Amino acid sequence: xxxxxxxxxxxxxxxxxxxxxxxxxxxxxxxxxxxxxxxxxxxxxxxxxxxxxxxxxxxxxxxxxxxxxxxxxxxxxxxxxxxxxxxxxxxxxxxxxxxxxxxxxxxxxxxxxxxxxxxxxxxxxxxxxxxxxxxxxxxxxxxxxxxxxxxxxxxxxxxxxxxxxxxxxxxxxxxxxxxxxxxxxxxxxxxxxxxxxxxxxxxxxxxxxxxxxxxxxxxxxxxxxxxxxxxxxxxxxxxxxxxxxxxxxxxxxxxxxxxxxxxxxxxxxxxxxxxxxxxxxxxxxxxxxxxxxxxxxxxxxxxxxxxxxxxxxxxxxxxxxxxxxxxxxxxxxxxxxxxxxxxxxxxxxxxxxxxxxxxxxxxxxxxxxxxxxxxxxxxxxxxxxxxxxxxxxxxxxxxxxxxxxxxxxxxxxxxxxxxxxxxxxxxxxxxxxxxxxxxxxxxxxxxxxxxxxxxxxxxxxxxxxxxxxxxxxxxxxxxxxxxxxxxxxxxxxxxxxxxxxxxxxxxxxxxxxxxxxxxxxxxxxxxxxxxxxxxxxxxxxxxxxxxxxxxxxxxxxxxxxxxxxxxxxxxxxxxxxxxxxxxxxxxxxxxxxxxxxxxxxxxxxxxxxxxxxxxxxxxxxxxxxxxxxxxxxxxxxxxxxxxxxxxxxxxxxxxxxxxxxxxxxxxxxxxxxxxxxxxxxxxxxxxxxxxxxxxxxxxxxxxxxxxxxxxxxxxxxxxxxxxxxxxxxxxxxxxxxxxxxxxxxxxxxxxxxxxxxxxxxxxxxxxxxxxxxxxxxxxxxxxxxxxxxxxxxxxxxxxxxxxxxxxxxxxxxxxxxxxxxxxxxxxxxxxxxxxxxxxxxxxxxxxxxxxxxxxxxxxxxxxxxxxxxxxxxxxxxxxxxxxxxxxxxxxxxxxxxxxxxxxxxxxxxxxxxxxxxxxxxxxxxxxxxxxxxxxx
Numbered sequence: 044x045x046x047x048x049x050x051x052x053x054x055x056x057x058x059x060x061x062x063x064x065x066x067x068x069x070x071x072x073x074x075x076x077x078x079x080x081x082x083x084x085x086x087x088x089x090x091x092x093x094x095x096x097x098x099x100x101x102x103x104x105x106x107x108x109x110x111x112x113x114x115x116x117x118x119x120x121x122x123x124x125x126x127x128x129x130x131x132x133x134x135x136x137x138x139x140x141x142x143x144x145x146x147x148x149x150x151x152x153x154x155x156x157x158x159x160x161x162x163x164x165x166x167x168x169x170x171x172x173x174x175x176x177x178x179x180x181x182x183x184x185x186x187x188x189x190x191x192x193x194x195x196x197x198x199x200x201x202x203x204x205x206x207x208x209x210x211x212x213x214x215x216x217x218x219x220x221x222x223x224x225x226x227x228x229x230x231x232x233x234x235x236x237x238x239x240x241x242x243x244x245x246x247x248x249x250x251x252x253x254x255x256x257x258x259x260x261x262x263x264x265x266x267x268x269x270x271x272x273x274x275x276x277x278x279x280x281x282x283x284x285x286x287x288x289x290x291x292x293x294x295x296x297x298x299x300x301x302x303x304x305x306x307x308x309x310x311x312x313x314x315x316x317x318x319x320x321x322x323x324x325x326x327x328x329x330x331x332x333x334x335x336x337x338x339x340x341x342x343x344x345x346x347x348x349x350x351x352x353x354x355x356x357x358x359x360x361x362x363x364x365x366x367x368x369x370x371x372x373x374x375x376x377x378x379x380x381x382x383x384x385x386x387x388x389x390x391x392x393x394x395x396x397x398x399x400x401x402x403x404x405x406x407x408x409x410x411x412x413x414x415x416x417x418x419x420x421x422x423x424x425x426x427x428x429x430x431x432x433x434x435x436x437x438x439x440x441x442x443x444x445x446x447x448x449x450x451x452x453x454x455x456x457x458x459x460x461x462x463x464x465x466x467x468x469x470x471x472x473x474x475x476x477x478x479x480x481x482x483x484x485x486x487x488x489x490x491x492x493x494x495x496x497x498x499x500x501x502x503x504x505x506x507x508x509x510x511x512x513x514x515x516x517x518x519x520x521x522x523x524x525x526x527x528x529x530x531x532x533x534x535x536x537x538x539x540x541x542x543x544x545x546x547x548x549x550x551x552x553x554x555x556x557x558x559x560x561x562x563x564x565x566x567x568x569x570x571x572x573x574x575x576x577x578x579x580x581x582x583x584x585x586x587x588x589x590x591x592x593x594x595x596x597x598x599x600x601x602x603x604x605x606x607x608x609x610x611x612x613x614x615x616x617x618x619x620x621x622x623x624x625x626x627x628x629x630x631x632x633x634x635x636x637x638x639x640x641x642x643x644x645x646x647x648x649x650x651x652x653x654x655x656x657x658x659x660x661x662x663x664x665x666x667x668x669x670x671x672x673x674x675x676x677x678x679x680x681x682x683x684x685x686x687x688x689x690x691x692x693x694x695x696x697x698x699x700x701x702x703x704x705x706x707x708x709x710x711x712x713x714x715x716x717x718x719x720x721x722x723x724x725x726x727x728x729x730x731x732x733x734x735x736x737x738x739x740x741x742x743x744x745x746x747x748x749x750x751x752x753x754x755x756x757x758x759x760x761x762x763x764x765x766x767x768x769x770x771x772x773x774x775x776x777x778x779x780x781x782x783x784x785x786x787x788x789x790x791x792x793x794x795x796x797x798x799x800x801x802x803x804x805x806x807x808x809x810x811x812x813x814x815x816x817x818x819x820x821x822x823x824x825x826x827x828x829x830x831x832x833x834x835x836x837x838x839x840x841x842x843x844x845x846x847x848x849x850x851x852x853x854x855x856x857x858x859x860x861x862x863x864x865x866x867x868x869x870x871x872x873x874x875x876x877x878x879x880x881x882x883x884x885x886x887x888x889x890x891x892x893x894x895x896x897x898x899x900x901x902x903x904x905x906x907x908x909x910x911x912x913x914x915x916x917x918x919x920x921x922x923x924x925x926x927x928x929x930x931x932x933x934x935x936x937x938x939x940x941x942x943x944x945x946x947x948x949x950x951x952x953x954x955x956x957x958x959x960x961x962x963x964x965x966x967x968x969x970x971x972x973x974x975x976x977x978x979x
Contacts, residue, residue: 065287071095072467074343077477080470083458084283091271092294095458096286099278099451101580102913106179106279106286107451109459110172110191113274114267116243117167117388118307122254125247126263128165129212129255131172135163136204136841138193143204144841146190150174151902153183154909165245168387169463175452177909179281181289188293191275195268196297200257209252210844216246218847218870220694221799222324230506233320234334237313240389269299276458278451309388312336318504319516326689326797327510329399331408333520335502337391344466350481353435354493357485359383360431362418362494368532369410371622372675375400376407377683381415383497387465393497400682404507408523417528418494422487426534432482433631439478441633443471444583444652510689537627539658542618542665549765551757560939563753564929567765570742572929575756576921578749583652585749586918589663589764590644590926592740593773596858600711600779605725605733606640607717611680612734613638613647616671617662625671634659636666642858643927644744645737653751657759660745664763667738674727684722689797691716695804695971696870698796703806706792706969707864709783741773744929748921782859784810787965791880793972800973803873807883807968811863811960813856818937822944823956824853824865829903830895830953831867834886839869845878846871865961873972880968891958894950907945915942 066087072079083097116127137143150161154177163172172194176187228244235241275294277286342348359381366379377400383393395415399407461468469477505520507513550568557564565573598604613636616622629635633655637648647666651659691701704714743764747756785792785808796802811824828851835849846869855863867883895903914920924938 065291067093071462074345075467076345077349077467077469078473080468080473082470084287086287088270088291088295090295090297090299091269092290092297093274094276094287094290094294095274096277096283096290097454098281098283099449099454100280101448101450102280102916104177104179104280105451105913106176106184106277106281107455108174108176108187108191109276109455110195111274111276111459111462112170112172112195112268113168113272114170115166115168116245116247117239117309118267118304119243119247119263122251123259123263124243124251125212125216125245126251126255126260127170127267128245128247129209129252130198130260130264130268131163131165131170132208132212133200133205133260134172134194134198136208137199137201138190139197139199140193141190143201144837146194148902149186149190150176151906152898153178153186154905156906156910159910160906166463167240167243167245167389169459171459173456176279177905177913179279181285184281184286184289185293188289192293192297195273195294198261198264198268200261200264202257205257207842207844209255211840211847212246212252213249214840214845214870215847216249216252217799217801217872218696219246220697221802222327222690222693225324226322226506226508229320229322230332230334233315233318233504233506234336234392234394234502235312235390236315238310238389239307240309240386265300266304269303270294270297271299271303273297274459274462276455278455278458280451309339312338312390312501314501315504317517318502319520320506321513321516322506322508323510323512324508325510326693327508328686328690329402329404329407329510330508331397331399331404331505332508333395333397333503333505335393335498335500336504337500339385339388339390341387341465346477346481349477350484351493353478353481354485354489355383355497356435357428357431358418358423358490358494358497360434361423361427361490362415362497364427365414365418365531366411368623369414369529371679374407375403375410377679377686379407379411379414381497385464387463391500393500393502395503398683398686400679400686404509404513405519405522408519409526410529412523413526413529415498416526417531419491419498420528422491423494424534425487428485428487428490430627430630432485436475436478436482437631437633439471439475441583441652443475445581446471448580448582532623535624535627537620537624539628539661541620541624541628542661543669545661545664545668545763546766546768548761549767551761551765557935560935562925562928562935565753565757565760566929567760569765569767569769571760571764571767571770572742572744573756573760573764574744574746574925574928575753576748576925577752578918578921580749580916581918582750584918585651585653585656585659585747585751586922587649587651587656587659587663588746588922588926589647589667590744590746591647591667591742591770591773592645592737593775594640594644595642595713596779597740597773597775598713598779600713600782603712603715603717603721605730606713608680608725608730609638609640609645609734611677611730612670615673615676617666618669618671621671621673622676632658634662636662638666642856644741653749653755656747656751656755657762660759660763664767667743668767670735670738672727672731672735677725677727677730681722681725684717685719688719688722692795692797694798695796695802695973697798698794698971699804699806699868699969702794702971703969706785707808707866708862709785711782739770742770743767744927746922746925748918748925780859782813782856782862784808784862784864785967788967791968791970793970795974796971797974800975801872802870802973803876804868804870804971805876805879805968806866806868806970807880807966808864808866809887809961809966810964811853811855811865813858813862814860815857815933818940819944819952820956820960821853821855821863822941823948823953824960826903826907826945826948827890827953827957827961828853828865829907830890830899831883831886833899833903835867835869835882838882838886839871839879843878845869845875849879851883863960876970876972884966887957887961890954891962892954894954897950900950900953904945904948908942911942911945 160175379397385391553566647663708714831851849869851867853865
């Protein structure tokens with residue numbers, strides 16, 4: 044159900060009057076009986092280029108541009124594998140009218156950050172260039188479309204640049220984890236045998252990348268980069284007529300070179316001698332992936348196909364609930380799920396993944412197939428179907444409510460996704476109406492038929508991942524297919540009335556409004572507070588966070604903790620309701636629950652709407668005073684952590700991510716990675732012993748931001764958080780605040796990984812400062828980190844081709860007075876790690892010695908300012924920004940001054956900050972090297 048599925052993923056449309064368009068204006072909706080959305084204007088240039096434009100108010104003054112080329116890895120010949128992606132890289136390195144890197148630098152000057160606002164991606168069926176332009180004035184649009192036109196039509200493929208960019212592509216090729224590469228290649232070749240997709244990994248092969256030449260890439264580019272294979276999408280706060288005129292002006296002269304190529308032969312599903320395959324990889328979990336594959340057949344996107352897809356979606360949801368119910372109780376599998384989709388030019392497919400518990404893969408397979416067998420043999424109940432329809436309808440209603448505040452980036456990307464899916468999009472109200480029309484047709488018989496259809500076609504074929512060789516895969520799969528139908532979980536009804544009462548309503552004692560920021564702080568008699576901001580950034584949406592206790596700062600610095608298990612606490616239930624009961628309580632409602640922690644507090648979070656804010660706060664407050672402790676879920680989380688433990692050592696980046704928090708905090712045990720024996724000793728009783736007092740500690744600060752009124756928020760607080768008993772403040776021992784950054788080391792702290800022997804990771808850092816003061820200096824260091832990253836990009840990536848994504852950053856704590864770090868790192872081959880250290884030291888020393896040039900400074904500061912302005916128009920920004928305002932008033936001033944600080948920042952201030960806080964002491968470093976050497 045393409046349309047409804049897209050709607051649920053936040054496809055929102057705003058109605059507007061149609062405008063005059065050029066050429067073929069119906070190319071997008073041709074063949075569909077679903078009413079088109081009049082807010083979009085479609086057209087076709089005489090050269091065949093399709094375009095779509097629409098006015099969209101948010102973000103104000105900005106435009107999102109997407110250029111889709113109908114070319115991807117499926118268009119490559121065998122000797123060209125990886126070339127579509129290679130070309131995506133090369134077009135950024137110069138065109139007939141622009142030099143190497145000019146596009147990236149120009150967009151940075153215009154305020155677009157490379158990597159987030161400016162990017163590109165290559166997939167099997169398309170290559171998409173993305174630009175989210177912070178300024179929608181004609182000059183910025185004109186410049187940007189000129190650059191994009193050059194990238195699509197006149198890329199230079201300069202031989203002087205070619206080898207460096209080949210190094211970047213090979214670095215990207217090499218950064219993939221060995222396990223994921225081997226598993227992906229094996230799965231594709233078995234499940235999609237006979238199809239081109241079977242051996243078309245988008246990144247290509249090392250041999251074909253090394254064999255590529257500028258002339259070869261140019262020939263591929265000229266063959267496939269043609270206007271009739273291009274679609275340009277522009278969405279934003281600009282006149283659609285202007286956007287159409289600029290498209291025609293810049294792209295109207297584009298002509299393809301030579302005759303248009305024939306559409307490739309995408310292959311046909313073929314039989315295989317053996318339907319099972321094994322990947323034995325040390326340290327891997329036991330994971331079975333099974334596939335059923337059916338030929339891909341293009342079909343118009345109509346109400347009839349929506350009906351088919353809706354039944355499939357409901358069938359899949361019901362089946363996944365049953366699999367999950369088994370995993371939570373006595374299942375031999377930790378998790379199991381079914382996914383299905385139609386991939387253009389590839390296949391209509393279904394996949395079942397089963398992760399076994401404690402190596403019991405055969406038993407897990409039998410249990411999963413038993414649940415599938417029952418689903419295929421007997422219709423689902425009316426109650427099961429109604430439950431899924433309630434959730435689908437709730438999401439569709441939320442989309443209608445939020446329609447007017449959907450951002451241009453989302454709209455542009457959704458249209459590109461629809462084009463690639465051979466689908467269409469429609470207005471949210473139309474989608475909701477279509478759901479109402481189709482829902483009565485979702486009978487048990489219709490959903491049962493869809494359930495059976497999921498498991499038709501070629502298959503099942505199975506790939507088993509295991510930590511050691513196993514035998515008997517074929518007989519095991521055959522036995523699983525004969526598994527008898529398994530019993531279904533019982534239905535049950537729950538409601539908010541099942542939650543325990545919280546007490547008599549509380550009492551408000553004071554209210555303070557911060558006029559310039561339009562934030563209100565309300566205090567209640569039990570010591571709780573509300574920090575509230577009403578916004579219209581996301582219509583119909585309200586974000587909630589309860590903050591309490593001391594967070595990480597309240598834990599012991601010398602002993603390990605269970606902080607790594609914090610997310611599991613959200614899944615243990617509430618009051619008398621276990622997780623299944625909680626999920627049933629939330630059916631058809633916009634309520635959620637998440638648990639986590641930061642340096643200064645523990646947090647409970649949820650997202651809701653204004654009418655349900657009271658129930659959201661009640662749910663979170665009940666979690667604090669009446670948590671449910673489900674031993675089975677804790678045992679499941681423990682088993683999963685043990686099953687996946689060795690994956691933390693499976694690549695250079697995985698090991699770096701595991702070790703860096705502990706290393707960067709000077710060996711403080713609160714950031715130390717969990718050890719296998721620690722996980723093995725975990726019991727449900729200890730989990731409860733650790734987290735139960737945490738939930739009871741400290742006055743509660745509720746941060747609420749979104750589309751609701753202050754009076755509604757206060758009324759909801761009085762009945763929930765303010766109704767709780769007064770809570771004792773959490774104690775923070777002084778020694779817990781004495782966190783230190785790493786001491787300078789003459790040689791890097793070195794770790795090893797067990798993955799690809801060509802992968803390494805290097806990190807270098809300098810200690811800075813922490814505490815509540817020096818906020819402007821921290822912001823100067825943040826700008827310095829941006830510049831370091833750009834210089835690393837130029838030297839390590841563009842010139843040396845040594846890495847794919849060099850990074851730099853800075854971090855500091857206001858809770859731990861001595862802790863702050865400035866760092867740079869990159870994935871590099873083991874023999875090139877010294878290059879990162881040497882280059883980073885040279886860059887930092889140069890930045891401390893002299894200020895950046897005006898152009899470099901502008902390219903660093905402009906994306907920061909536009910990014911800030913954009914983020915400040917989101918609920919998530921304010922949810923984070925308003926944290927602790929009721930307890931730490933200095934945070935208010937920090938938020939108040941953030942934009943003015945950056946606007947008034949100078950290059951000399953940045954230089955002084957680097958000299959004073961970075962290069963004032965020697966550095967420290969970390970290395971991750973392979974435990975085994977590469978075969979020669």
